[in-house]
Amino acid sequence: MSLHQFAETHEVFNQVPSLDGANLYRLDLPLQEWSRRFGAGWAEQRLDTYGALAGGPLMAAGFLANEHKPQFKTHDRYGNRIDLVEFHPAYHELMRTAVEHGLPSLPWTESRAGAHVARAGLTYLHSQAEAASGCPLTMTFAAVPALKLQPDIAEHWLPKILATEYDPRNVPMTQKAGVTIGMAMTEKQGGTDVRANTTRAYPVGAGGPGQAYELVGHKWFCSAPMCDAFLTLAQTDKGLSCFLLPRHRPDGTRNQFYVQRLKNKLGNWANASSEVEYRGALAWMIGEEGRGVPTIIEMVAMTRFDCMVGSSSLMRQSLTQAAHHCAYRQVGGKVLAEQPLMQNVLADLALESEAALALCMRMGRALENPHDEQEAKFARLVTAIGKYWICKRAPEMVAEASECLGGAGYVEETILPRLYREAPVNSIWEGSGNVQCLDVLRALSKEPGVLDALFHELGDGHGDARLAAHIRQLKNDFSDTADIQYRARQLTEDVAVALQAKLLLEAGNATVSDAFIASRLQGRGRVYGTLPRGVDVAALLARSTPHLS
Template sequence: MTQRYPLAEQLQASTHRVENQPPTLENYNSYTADQALQEGVKREGAADADNRLEAFGQWAGSAAAIALGFEANYHAPQLVTHDRQGHRVDLVAFHPAYHELMRTAVEQGLHASPWRSPQPGAHVARAANYFLHTQVEAAHGCPITMTFAALPALRHQPSLLESWGNKITAPHYDPRNVPYFEKQGVTLGMAMTEKQGGSDVRQNTTRAYPIDQGGPGEAYELVGHKWFVSAPMCDAFLVLAQAPGGLSCFLLPRWRPDGSKNPLHIQQLKRKMGNVANASTETELRGAFAWMVGDEGRGVRTIIEMVAMTRYDCMIGSAAGMRQATAQAIHHATHRHAFGARLSEQPLMQNVLADLAIESEAATTLMLRMARAMDHQDNEHERLLSRIATPVGKYWICKRTPHHAYEAMEVIGGSGVMETHMMPRLFRESPINAIWEGSGNVQCLDILRAIEKQPEVLDAYFTELALSQGANRHLDTFVSSLKRELQTTQALQYRARQLADGMALALQAALLIQHAPGYVADAFCAGRLANQNGLNSGTLPTGLDCAAIIKRAQPLA
């Protein structure tokens, strides 16, 4: 006789109702939900792109797009060094979600639109698009950024630019493992660092041997190693190697011009804490074919323009991470009740959420201001400002992102550390940009180098700050102190981070005073410039309109 369990049968379907669980933030328009971004796009000169950005924001906030980010990171790239017959193939296999993200990015022109279609506001529009796309998934941005940044470097070698330029800028993604000359569109990577040198690329030991007469645009064979080669399935790489005349820049294709495999041998994939969807590798160059780019012995000068553009993109990517973390935190707190009230309406939580929001808006505003400077490099002020404010912004925004991501995760609580939520990925991704393309110390030393070599960059910086002079007493006091600090030449390198901190905060404050609502600018100045504890989230002073700040940043989903 079968024993019956009436209570269990009664409760089989459900033991409770699911309540007070915030819905997933999806199926919203990530562009129209971001007031700071919309205003910045129009203000900085890309109003014509508004309709296109709105359409793309609808895709970027969709459940389908968000799922691609999860899938691309869950199914990490896999290395295949040899085929089943034993031939060397050096392939990295990616999940289809990664390729879909790459295809979307390329078709949107994130890899080259300002170069392919130069027009007023082109960099601003591209930055806003990249900002939206990176919120979906950040790791695949590496080959997109390197392709974008490679073109200015190739201008040093017109013959190579002529043969590669159209393929680099084409809005066509082709992941096939075939020679570059069989493709309509290509992606480019970069391979600079080596084990013994890291950021000190002048210590590189990879050697370049001329095949014939040598010189700019001519063919060489490269022998050596590269410690970091990200996105190894790119069609070509800008590489630094020691030629007979000194450290030089080269364009190294994955396939030789005769269609044979170039001996760029992948030793292993890097196992990274973040940036999982992107493959990073260690490689050996065993007589790899490459063309010299620019003058022999001037490799750093040739490739530095590429590095400047990748650092600019790091700023965009980290600002995007901040925006997504802010949106996730505010969305959660708006839909969650605790201790008898909605979380977003409780005073201490409002302090934290408003703090996250002003940090995010300050990063977005500075990022878009730099995009405008990129659009106007023929203007002396804009050129000088971008030279000093790019390392300032890269240093500060990227360095602030890990703390910001952690605070957003804490707002969400236990659910925020579960892999079913976006926050763990945002948190793991948050330190990457601060380390890649030159760590914090490298950026600070670059700021000092820029001031030493071109003192007029500091004049351009303070000219920009002067646009807000007299509008906020905290900023005026802060700028006066900063000027004194910069005039003191003693122990400059030792104090470089302190100076970079101050320059970033002053510039962000000045931009917010000019462009953001008063309640945002006042909160930033009071919380960052006047409050000694202001760099710890949730310590904003009293008397601020936190509810208005939160409402402005709310993703409205």
């Protein structure tokens, strides 16, 4: 007997078919329904087109952009300091596709109802393919409200910020059709406490809003250092102020903006986060002097919203991967998705994913009505609530979805390890969990009418006695101000699940809303897969993965 007879040691079988090239929008019935529900039905073709891109070429680009991390180049071959970050072409493909489809600009260029919801849907699809590229896209999008506070600067920059052309070249903005915007707020000694910042701003001339300053100091975190300009904070004689700092001076020379190093992060690998120094960097004041935090909050509110959307996106992609695997993989001669305990787990994950999406889309609608007092107060509060709750739920959900694949879910060839590394960043960025919960209390105690707006939104329980009882308890809890900071996380969680339950009830799918309320308001489960008896898990799974039903 010759040895070549043993070259093939086994037959490959019981494997899952590839999802490569799947249209992520067509796979996602909840996304289709919630987009329409909150006014983005007109964008269905756009979402469908982007769903095909996200599940196809962008998904492939995401793997490449993470395999080939950004590289920092301090000097050119002649010894000149250049401070360049070089990216793999796949990263530029991700950025170019997103910019050309309006992810950083859509709500600002199309003032129709549902524009914020449509843009959230596009972002939700994009981040499933590659989330780290979302950082510069988000900041470019979110910079617009802050810049509008300084009309003379906005007139100069906004046409190129809102252009649907991506140009990664390191040249002055005057030579570009489109630009991107970054942000640099935190410093070593303060972190979240930006009022402890030591960076100083010195007026070049008269000083004041719209005027030029030179900045001296450092930033411990500067996201996306290859952007064309950055919103940043520095101290003046009147206190912390907001500035727009471009990478190039008006004469075309490089600004005194120096990258110290790139951050070696847990995840978010395709994005080049950095430490930077300003050595007399030229910048222009945005908004009122000494009011830098309220000015840049105009940007932060939008980036926090995108943290919600981004975390929801990671949750959805992890659910898609888990449900797809379990629909085909057999254990003990039976498909996993037909086994009762696995059905419990997958249905629970599906509930979590849809509830997160629903709250995001409701927030999108609120952002479209800033002049409506009720909607403005709702957005002010729920930006912090949603940012806290959804971003906290994402890592746990991605971990559970990974476990559905067994050992395969721990291997880089699947996307799940990347999703898991990515999941914590949204909870940390733009204010950690405690910051969000304290912001909830701040809004409720210092801004008149916010608590009333919350309970107006929640209503009386929408005919569900369980939700009604939960709302009554919430009112009691907020009326008791003793040790309220100590209880801030519990209060924020209770509001978040109440809002999600209310949205699901209003949508009219009793299978979804009843399962959510029974498990989140009444259930005692501490991990996923503890849904109570009587839940229609088959219907929940068919809804979350209709292509598999």
